[in-house]
Amino acid sequence: MSIFRDLWWYFKRERLHYGLGILTLFAVALLELFPPYAVGAIVDAIKQQSLTPGELGKWLFLLGLTAVVLYILRYIWRILLFGAGFRLERLLRQQLYNHYTLLSPRFFHQRRTGDLMAHATNDIEAIELTAGDGVLTLVDSLFMGGAVVFTMAFFIDWQLTLVSLLPMPLMAWATGHYGNLIHRRFHKAQEAFSALNDKVQENISGIRVIKAFGQEEAEKREFEKLTSDVMQKNIAVAKVDALFDPTISLIVGFSFFLAVSFGSYLVIQDRITIGELTQFTIYLGHLIWPMLAFGMLINIMERGRASYDRVRELLSIRPDITDREDALDQVPTGDISVxxxxxxxxxxxEPSLRDISVDLKRGQTLGIVGKTGSGKTTFCRLLLREFDVEEGAILIGGIPITRYRLGCLRKAFGYVPQDHFLFSATIAENIAFGRPDATREEIEKAARLACIHEDILQFPKGYDTVVGERGVTLSGGQKQRISIARALLIDPEILILDDSLSAVDAKTETAILQALRANRANRTTIITAHRLSAVEKADHILVLENGRIREQGTHDQLMAQGGWYADMYRRQQLESLVAQGGVARGDA
Structure with missing residues (x-):
């Protein structure tokens, strides 16, 4: 019953619906006592040869009326109880989704996507079943079972009732034992389903890589292993689940045997009538449902218990980055100091960044270059406060970024990450993701700045073209430029391009950078890149190596130093000339 105790907060919240539903179930339980009583009375009247057509018609009318009322009441409790269960499902899904949006990047690095999806689907459904069918089964079995036992004991014969219920303790022990087995096995089954879900999500997202390396058969074999594991674990649950009905039927059958045997003896002794014995056996038949329901209840509760534990474990995880109590409710602006x-x-x-010191005036452009793994992306993520700096500080407008509310801080940024994520929506909707109310003219202006407008017009439906999941129908350069347009549309105080020009050609890169300089006056821009031409016009350039600043200055200053930057710049210029055939002509 611990799952009902844990869900008590929701039962109190929906007390009106649950209260009315339980009262309706109680009325149903009482009304279901009438048909066996009517049958017993008719049987005794037939035996005594006193049944008249009028009296039979009266009993049939009352039975028909009872059936109609039961039909209406059963409809009502389904709406009340199942409706409350579905509202809990919606509430938990919303809570879980909201919680996902608050959690820090480290959480998603440690968790598999398929596992998180399984929590939001299968586990939530199991909890909903507990709040709907579980409550119904508990209340209905208690009311119906209690009403039937009370009627048999006090209105027919208490000794016959006692004898008939002798096998019940055995059933209570058996169902409790089965419930414990189901709890353990269902938890393992849910974990196996999470692993399968994660594998499917991963393979669908990476289907092009799988095909490119010819690993279709290997992935099929791996998928087959996972599906077999899920099947075996669910069969293990089903094997225990399958024991409930036979066990309960056997015990109830033994109760019938005792009832008929001892009841016949009581009829012979004239302690009860044949009509009362008939009525008693019908009531005993009514006990089959509460007994079966009790077994179902154990099953439902243990499944709900396992799923609720998994969901509650996720909800108990606190985000690493949170707002301070005195956080400022304003969008940061001004100079940046790191x-x-x-x-x-x-x-x-090992530290990813060390001894980083840089000041950037509002409206300036900062270029960050260096080898892969030098700390460029880490620098950007710290600006966005995806992680907090414990040894040092980052200030915008002279105020530490930890003093701003997260929502306000991130409104100051337009971020174009290395992994360009596009949604399964139209191109226009992808560009307007940060400003859903943007007009088509504003969307097209942002696209022109990102040099993607002409490409979009070539698509069959232009801006209304629906891109595939994660933009799989577009080239890498097109995805990058749409992502840049998305960031430009919100006209951010600080624009971060994290190696976001790597998939475009040199001519397009130059056009984009010129557009940025012309249209982002008094706005700060930060560009990380491997291709040094992307930062050549920056006001200040950092050269990172192993998380440290190796060189810094303007392009001219760095070229004059003759260090890594100058050497790499000349090499890249030479490679560009070779690609264009310039060197061969110059040497002729």
């Missing part, structure tokens, strides 16, 4: 003594990712031992 002073980081050291930053280490949670769970890591």
């Amino acid at each position: 002073q980081i003594a050291a930053f280490t990712y949670p769970g890591k031992e």
Whole structure:
């Protein structure tokens, strides 16, 4: 019963619906006592040869009326109880989704997508079943069983009732034992389903890679192993579940045997009439449902218990990044100052950034370059406050970013990450993701700035073209430019392009950068790149190596230093000339 105790907060919230539903079930239980009584009275009247057509018509009318009332009441309790269960399902799904949006990146790095989806689908459905069918089964079995036992004991014969119920303790022990087995096995089955769900999601997202490496058969074999594991674990649950009905039927059958045997003896002794014995056996038949319901209840509760534990475990995880109590409710603006003594990712031992010091005036452009793994993306993520800096501080407008509310802080940024995520929607809807109310003219202006407008017009439906999941129908360069347009549309105080020009050609890159400089006056821009031409015009450039600043300055200053930046810039320029055939002509 612990699952009902844990859900008590919701039962109190929906007390009106549950209260009316339970009262309706109680009325149903009482009304269902009438048909056996009517049958007993008719049997005794037939035996005494006193049944008249008028009296028979009266009993038949009352039975018909009872059936109609029961029909209406059963409809009402279904609406009340099942409706409350479905509202709980919606509430928990919304809570879980909202919780996902608050959790920090580290949580999603440690959790599989398929597992999180399984929590939001199968587990929530099992909890809904507990709040709907579970409550129904509990209340109905108690009311019906209690009413039937009370009627048999006090209105027919208490000794016959006692004898008939002798096998019941055995059933209570058996169903409790089965319930414990189901709890353990169902938990394992849900974990196996999560693993399968994750595998499907992963393979569908990476289907092009699988095909490119010819790993279709290997992935099919792996999927077959997972499906077999899910099947075996669910069969293990079903094997226990299958024991409920035979066990209950056997015990109830033994109760019938005792009732008929001892009841016949009482009839012979003239202690009860044949009509009362008939009435008693019908009532005993009514006990079959409460007994079966009790077994079903154990099954439902244990499934709900296992699923609620899994969901509650997720909801108990607190986000790493939260608002301070005195957080400022304003969008940050102004100069940026980054002073980081050291930053280490949670769970890591070596710092990813060390001794970072840079000041950027509002409206300037900062370029960040360096080898893969040098800390460029980490720098950007700290600005967005995906992680907090414990040794150092980041200030915008002279105020630490930890003093701003997260919602306000992130409104100041337009972020174009390395992994360009597009939704399964139209191109216009993808560009307007940050401003759903944007006009078509504003969307097209942002697309022109990102040099993607002409490409979009070539699509069959233009801006109304629906892209595939994650933008699989587009090229890498097109996805990058649509992502840039999405960021430009919100006209952010700070625009971060995290290696977001890598998939476009040099000519397109130059056009995009010129558009940014012309249209982002008094707006700060941060560009990380491997191709140094992307940061050549920046007001300040950082060269990172192993999380430290190796060089910094303007393009001219860095070229004059003759260090890594100058060497890499010349090399990339040479590669560009070779690609265009320039070197061969120059040497001729």
